[in-house]
Amino acid sequence: MHYNVSRRDFLKLCGGTAAMLGLSQAWIPQIARALEQAAKRPPVVWLSFQSCSGCFESFAKADYPDVATIVLDIISLNYQEVIMAGAGAQSEKNLADTVAAGGYITIVEGAIATGIPEAMMVGGKTSEEILGEVTANSAATIAVGTCATYGGVQAMNPNPTGAKGVGDVINTPVINIPGCPSNPDTMVSTITYYLLYKKVPKLDSKGRPKFAFSQKVHDNCQRRAHFDSGEYVEEFGSEEAAQNYCLYKMGCKGPETHSPCPLTLWNSKQNWCIGCGNGCIGCMEPDFWDEFAGFYDTLPDVPVPGFIGVKRSSDYIGSTLVTATMTGIGIHAIATAAKGRFKENDDISEGSDD
Ligand code: SF4
Ligand code: SF4
Incomplete structure (x- = not known):
């Protein structure tokens, strides 16, 4: 397989992926081997439903360096409405052929319209019909972005189209990579994990890969x-800002x-x-559109460092915790150092990930 990147840049990508997966740098050769040996280029079908296409935009601009080129060399993107050359009946035949052959990865962007199915149709079929047909024969299903994972802005109260995330519509397992948009590093790492281990990573209770979503911002x-x-x-605009x-x-x-945002960063x-x-x-x-609105309102009941297990308001913080904060800083520093930048993934090291 030929990559349009230097060997040095390719190993840099593998190093970034190892960090994201919570693996030591000693795993770089193994990751490189797994990517290079993915010579069969597993087919990928990318379905787009109720969305702004921002998640594909984010994926296509994956960096470090030119990850999009690497990933597009490694996988065979058989169906993606934004970039595929074919259109109309020809593209729908590509999709049908891929589904019939099986063994592909399905990536879904956008919410499923279940209340008013006609609100989201492609080629005469509703989003729910397409999703059911494609995921029924899929090796793995990955929902990217907060729309595909949890319904997103379309599902905001009063949710006029009955928008739902993929996991609420189909019965097979779904890997959720939320975000508005989803982070390209997390997407690439999840695909790499699948190529490396031939199985889905351990997920949290919201269907997100634990290797990326175990810690809070x-x-x-x-x-x-x-x-x-x-x-x-x-x-805003103050000296404190x-x-x-x-x-x-x-x-x-x-x-x-x-979210791993402080570690992966963006752009x-x-x-x-x-x-x-x-x-x-x-x-x-x-x-988050409903739960965290308004976006500039202070979160209530955030635990205060130094008072583990006790909740205090933001006004209380800073006015009375002069001594307690020093304890808190110490606790946080020790806890952060102990955890490492990304959470250590014992499951990966042990190779058990049921
Ligand atoms: S509350 Fe402060 S420390 Fe915590 S994530 Fe926000 S800016 Fe960072
Ligand atoms: S920092 Fe917060 S709002 Fe910004 S991308 Fe990350 S999770 Fe989303």
């Missing part, structure tokens, strides 16, 4: 020391959001939401 945030010290931004203080009082949902690892000065809006959590 708050656990690895670059502003965490300010949270622990009771130093908050209370107005310029000092990169914690955005908790500006509505940051990082304490309740499971070729240039920056991320909190790095840009805006709080996390919790886009990787189910129903």
